[in-house]
Amino acid sequence: MSWSYCIANPVVHAAHLLWCMPHYAAWYRRGRQACQWVVLMGALWLAGCGGPQSALDPAGRGAERIADLFWWMTAGAIVIWLAVIGLAFYAIRVRPEAHSRRQANLLIIGGGAIIPTVVLTGLLAYGLALMPDLLAPAPEGSLKIAVTGEQWWWRVRYLPPGGNGVAVELANEIRLPVGERVEFHLESPDVIHSFWIPALGGKIDMIPGRTNRLTLEPTRTGVFRGACAEYCGTSHALMSFSVVVLEQEDFARWLAHQAEPAQEPTLPLATDGQALFLANGCGACHTVRGTPADGVVGPDLTHVGSRLSLGAGILPNEPEAFLRWIAHTEEVKPGVLMPAFGMLPPEDLRALAAYLNGLE
Numbered sequence: 471m472s473w474s475y476c477i478a479n480p481v482v483h484a485a486h487l488l489w490c491m492p493h494y495a496a497w498y499r500r501g502r503q504a505c506q507w508v509v510l511m512g513a514l515w516l517a518g519c520g521g522p523q524s525a526l527d528p529a530g531r532g533a534e535r536i537a538d539l540f541w542w543m544t545a546g547a548i549v550i551w552l553a554v555i556g557l558a559f560y561a562i563r564v565r566p567e568a569h570s571r572r573q574a575n576l577l578i579i580g581g582g583a584i585i586p587t588v589v590l591t592g593l594l595a596y597g598l599a600l601m602p603d604l605l606a607p608a609p610e611g612s613l614k615i616a617v618t619g620e621q622w623w624w625r626v627r628y629l630p631p632g633g634n635g636v637a638v639e640l641a642n643e644i645r646l647p648v649g650e651r652v653e654f655h656l657e658s659p660d661v662i663h664s665f666w667i668p669a670l671g672g673k674i675d676m677i678p679g680r681t682n683r684l685t686l687e688p689t690r691t692g693v694f695r696g697a698c699a700e701y702c703g704t705s706h707a708l709m710s711f712s713v714v715v716l717e718q719e720d721f722a723r724w725l726a727h728q729a730e731p732a733q734e735p736t737l738p739l740a741t742d743g744q745a746l747f748l749a750n751g752c753g754a755c756h757t758v759r760g761t762p763a764d765g766v767v768g769p770d771l772t773h774v775g776s777r778l779s780l781g782a783g784i785l786p787n788e789p790e791a792f793l794r795w796i797a798h799t800e801e802v803k804p805g806v807l808m809p810a811f812g813m814l815p816p817e818d819l820r821a822l823a824a825y826l827n828g829l830e
């Protein structure tokens with residue numbers, strides 16, 4: 471069950487409760503078995519609140535503030551719901567007779583104006599108090615990462631400190647040092663995408679012609695999942711990315727490795743794959759640093775074998791998946807720009823897959 475169902479649809483939950491409550495009550499009367507069933511369903515429902523893409527299982531400073539706000543709002547909603555149900559019960563069962571006009575006026579003014587004003591003002595004040603922390607810019611000299619939303623993958627560039635030198639480019643994977651504020655520069659060359667790592671913080675749109683900035687600070691290590699949160703075309707749902715939060719020294723080692731050129735293939739199959747990669751024109755769209763391949767249309771493949779997944783989070787990183795991607799691209803990701811190379815002989819496809827998987 472997805473977390474978005476869990477948090478984004480309070481209306482659905484309220485309707486579900488109102489609709490099903492009489493049934494639940496009847497089941498409860500029917501005995502223990504039904505009761506256990508309800509507990510099981512509740513547990514399944516709550517299971518959607520954890521995992522690598524849950525805003526309710528925060529691993530970043532922004533996400534912690536947002537989760538706090540969510541729980542306060544949920545608690546408030548429960549209190550209000552109980553009060554409304556209690557009043558309804560009181561009016562129907564406890565004192566069903568007509569009330570005086572004075573009592574009715576008090577109820578309307580109190581319940582209709584004063585209580586909502588107090589509750590909403592309190593929530594507004596609490597929400598505004600969170601803003602400075604959520605929007606605080608990263609300090610001078612902090613890590614800067616430019617992320618471009620493409621149809622349908624993520625171009626990730628680690629900008630060199632001070633703006634000098636060469637950026638390190640990769641795709642569909644972001645690694646971050648724990649406990650450091652990182653500034654993201656978010657762009658799009660085509661349509662509006664939305665950059666969201668629910669476990670780390672809030673989301674922000676990527677708008678063509680603009681550079682939006684977002685600061686995130688991971689508070690614990692782990693592997694999380696980011697996604698596009700704005701419908702952007704056919705394969706919008708096939709556009710996710712991995713976020714790996716590392717200890718600072720592990721992160722520095724990883725970034726230094728990403729900055730290196732690709733390693734030369736050693737096995738004969740992979741060596742054949744490299745020759746095929748260059749001969750079939752793959753380098754017109756893809757860069758493999760250290761080789762003549764320097765295309766910039768598609769993802770940089772210099773260290774593609776070291777990533778956690780392929781195709782923007784949709785395939786495992788293994789030779790069979792490379793083969794499937796190269797031969798049946800359109801099948802795996804409908805609407806994708808890369809043409810399928812299914813016309814190549816199977817042995818050539820295997821060689822290409824071995825070469826790419828070896829680019830660690």
Ligand code: CUA
Binds near residue numbers: 664
């Ligand atoms: Cu990119 Cu939806």
